[in-house]
Amino acid sequence: MPRSVQGGRTVEGGSVRYRSRSVGDIERASRAERVRASYHRHLAKLGIVLGAIAVLLACAAVLYFSSVFSIDEVKVEGVEHLTQSDLQALVSVPEGETLLRVDTKAIEDSLLRDAWVKSVSCNRIFPHTLQIVVTERTVAAVVEVPTSDAKSTQPWAISSDGMWLMAIPDQDTQLGQSLNQRIYDDAQNALHITDVPYGTSAETGTKCTDENVNNALAIVSGMTTDLANQVKT
Incomplete structure (x- = not known):
C-alpha cells in the first residue's frame, strides 16, 4: 500500500498516523x-x-x-598672614579657564609651597566660582636666632609644628611695610625664645632641627592659656 510522510504524520492509504x-x-x-x-x-x-x-x-x-562654566570669581578664604600680592604670585588662574578644566591640584601645590599654608582645598561652585579654602599656620613663638657674626639676633616666627615661617624685619623698613600687619600683631603677642645657641640656623619653609629650640617650643606649646598670658620670654 502506498504511503507518504507529511510533517509529523505518516499517511497510508486513507488513514493518518501521527508520530509522537x-x-x-x-x-x-x-x-x-x-x-x-x-x-x-x-x-x-x-x-x-x-x-x-x-x-x-x-x-x-x-x-x-565650552565656556559654559567659565571662572568669573575666585574666592580665597582663611588667609590672614598673606598679602594680596602674595596670593597673586601663588594662585594663577588663566583667563578663560573653566571649572571643568582648571587644575586645582596645581593651585593647591603652589599654595602649599608657602610656609604659612598648612593645608588647602579647591572647591568648584557651579556655575562660575572657584573657592580656595586655606588653613594657615599660626605663630607659636618668636625665636631670637643669632646672626652669622654673633653680634645680634634676628627674630624668626615659628609655628607649633616647628616650621620656620619667616624672619621678621623691622616694621619701619620697606620690606616690613609690605608685609601683612597681622604678622607683627602675632609677633608682639607671642612668647619669645631667647638665648638660642650660636650656630642655630633658620630657613623659611623648613622644619626646625635644633634640639634647644624644639625643647623650648614644646614648653611653650604645653603652657595653659593663663600661664602663656603671663610669660613673655
Missing part, C-alpha cells in the same frame, strides 16, 4: 527558544546602555571644551 515526539525533545526546543529570546533582550538592553553612554560622553566633551 519525546518529552525531552519538546523541553530542549522550548529551552532553546527561551535562551534565544533572553539573548535578544540582553542585546537590546546593552544597545540602549551603550547609546546612553555615548550621548553622555558627547555632552561631557562639549561642556569640557
Whole structure:
C-alpha cells in the first residue's frame, strides 16, 4: 500500500498516523527558544546602555571644551598672614579657564609651597566660582636666632609644628611695610625664645632641627592659656 510522510504524520492509504515526539525533545526546543529570546533582550538592553553612554560622553566633551562654566570669581578664604600680592604670585588662574578644566591640584601645590599654608582645598561652585579654602599656620613663638657674626639676633616666627615661617624685619623698613600687619600683631603677642645657641640656623619653609629650640617650643606649646598670658620670654 502506498504511503507518504507529511510533517509529523505518516499517511497510508486513507488513514493518518501521527508520530509522537519525546518529552525531552519538546523541553530542549522550548529551552532553546527561551535562551534565544533572553539573548535578544540582553542585546537590546546593552544597545540602549551603550547609546546612553555615548550621548553622555558627547555632552561631557562639549561642556569640557565650552565656556559654559567659565571662572568669573575666585574666592580665597582663611588667609590672614598673606598679602594680596602674595596670593597673586601663588594662585594663577588663566583667563578663560573653566571649572571643568582648571587644575586645582596645581593651585593647591603652589599654595602649599608657602610656609604659612598648612593645608588647602579647591572647591568648584557651579556655575562660575572657584573657592580656595586655606588653613594657615599660626605663630607659636618668636625665636631670637643669632646672626652669622654673633653680634645680634634676628627674630624668626615659628609655628607649633616647628616650621620656620619667616624672619621678621623691622616694621619701619620697606620690606616690613609690605608685609601683612597681622604678622607683627602675632609677633608682639607671642612668647619669645631667647638665648638660642650660636650656630642655630633658620630657613623659611623648613622644619626646625635644633634640639634647644624644639625643647623650648614644646614648653611653650604645653603652657595653659593663663600661664602663656603671663610669660613673655
